[in-house]
Amino acid sequence: MPGVSSARTQVAIVGAGPAGLMLSHLLGAAGIESIVIDKRTREAIQTTVRAGILEADTVRLLSQTGASSRVLSDGQRHDGIELRFAGTGHRIDFMALTGRSVWLYPQHEVLRDLIAARLADGQELRFETEAVRVEDDGAVARVLATDADGEPLTITADFVVGADGSRSVARRAVTGPAGEGYFREYPFAWFGILCEAPASAPELIYSNSPEGFALISQRSATVQRMYLQCDPDLDPQSWSEEQIWEALEARVAPHPLIRGPIFQRDVLRFRSYVASSLSSGRVALVGDCAHTVPPTGAKGMNLAIADVVVLARALRALMRKRDRSLIESYEPDVLERVWKAQHFSWWMTQMLHLTPEASEFDRRRQLGELQSVVSSEAGRRYLAEAYTGWPLDLESLL
Numbered sequence: 001m002p003g004v005s006s007a008r009t010q011v012a013i014v015g016a017g018p019a020g021l022m023l024s025h026l027l028g029a030a031g032i033e034s035i036v037i038d039k040r041t042r043e044a045i046q047t048t049v050r051a052g053i054l055e056a057d058t059v060r061l062l063s064q065t066g067a068s069s070r071v072l073s074d075g076q077r078h079d080g081i082e083l084r085f086a087g088t089g090h091r092i093d094f095m096a097l098t099g100r101s102v103w104l105y106p107q108h109e110v111l112r113d114l115i116a117a118r119l120a121d122g123q124e125l126r127f128e129t130e131a132v133r134v135e136d137d138g139a140v141a142r143v144l145a146t147d148a149d150g151e152p153l154t155i156t157a158d159f160v161v162g163a164d165g166s167r168s169v170a171r172r173a174v175t176g177p178a179g180e181g182y183f184r185e186y187p188f189a190w191f192g193i194l195c196e197a198p199a200s201a202p203e204l205i206y207s208n209s210p211e212g213f214a215l216i217s218q219r220s221a222t223v224q225r226m227y228l229q230c231d232p233d234l235d236p237q238s239w240s241e242e243q244i245w246e247a248l249e250a251r252v253a254p255h256p257l258i259r260g261p262i263f264q265r266d267v268l269r270f271r272s273y274v275a276s277s278l279s280s281g282r283v284a285l286v287g288d289c290a291h292t293v294p295p296t297g298a299k300g301m302n303l304a305i306a307d308v309v310v311l312a313r314a315l316r317a318l319m320r321k322r323d324r325s326l327i328e329s330y331e332p333d334v335l336e337r338v339w340k341a342q343h344f345s346w347w348m349t350q351m352l353h354l355t356p357e358a359s360e361f362d363r364r365r366q367l368g369e370l371q372s373v374v375s376s377e378a379g380r381r382y383l384a385e386a387y388t389g390w391p392l393d394l395e396s397l398l
């Protein structure tokens with residue numbers, strides 16, 4: 001029957017991305033009920049191509065909490081990356097420098113695993129349900145939404161978590177209507193492709209070149225993901241396959257690339273953002289809704305998971321013992337990592353990309369910076385520590 005429907009839960013989560021689903025999973029393991037809503041269909045969530053690199057502790061959390069067994073069987077461990085500049089590759093050996101590695105396991109596979117685990121636990125996931133507004137009257141919090149049939153739905157909860165990405169609706173309940181925060185825009189974007197081909201290199205290649213940046217990444221033995229720096233307004237359909245391959249090859253030369261049919265293209269805009277406030281009353285923000293990083297440091301999904309580890313612990317104390325102290329300290333507890341990741345993502349971005357206004361001085365200085373990093377063990381170790389991820393305190397969650 002049409003009309004306003006309602007639901008009651010302990011924690012209402014807006015957004016079924018990695019942060020929202022992982023939070024629901026960790027709460028469920030502690031006996032705390034949640035409802036997750038997302039405006040997209042399950043199919044869209046599970047098939048949209050996103051990031052691919054998981055830090056070691058993200059993998060540990062996914063595998064040891066039963067969220068994903070496939071990450072260890074289907075993911076690939078990477079013990080280093082190659083930094084290329086001035087026509088030469090330099091390996092950053094993560095294992096030797098930090099004893100840690102990362103895993104290549106695409107975000108949509110993480111989402112597939114998390115959705116299956118949530119449904120197997122009998123948890124409520126409502127797809128095609130769009131949040132309109134989040135309210136907090138002091139006694140309870142509410143998500144006002146529109147359900148899959150276009151009917152209004154109100155979810156009343158003890159706590160609401162905004163996990164709805166960079167175009168968040170929930171954010172306003174914490175930051176105010178202007179969605180205030182700290183921003184940085186970049187004058188370039190990435191042109192990303194997926195192609196059917198074997199891998200062109202055993203590890204990811206991050207390449208600085210006079211033509212601009214390129215990243216040679218992977219998806220599987222037969223599918224590769226590659227990116228090249230482009231103008232943010234570029235129409236990805238305007239380039240021929242030959243043009244794309246020539247541009248990629250010029251940027252990693254003389255390293256050869258194995259070409260194959262390109263079956264997907266997209267343009268990713270770059271932005272750095274941290275919300276002015278991450279929690280208020282009965283509402284908290286996690287993941288891209290709280291902060292966005294440019295993709296050059298491979299930090300986005302890992303940072304979202306790190307927020308959730310801290311918030312899950314805080315919500316457990318709140319729901320079980322009515323103890324708000326960890327909720328009060330959620331923002332300072334996560335901000336140190338957030339700003340370290342902001343710095344690392346900005347640093348990798350500015351070191352590897354060519355800005356449109358770069359002078360010859362800027363270009364030579366950039367090569368000096370790259371040379372300083374690869375020729376110093378301290379430089380390589382900083383990169384390796386940041387890329388493999390600062391350790392997470394998982395003990396009370398496993």
Ligand code: PHB
Nearest residue numbers: 051052217295296297298
């Ligand atoms: C990806 O494979 O999509 C990817 C890998 C590393 C990055 C960014 C994206 O830094």
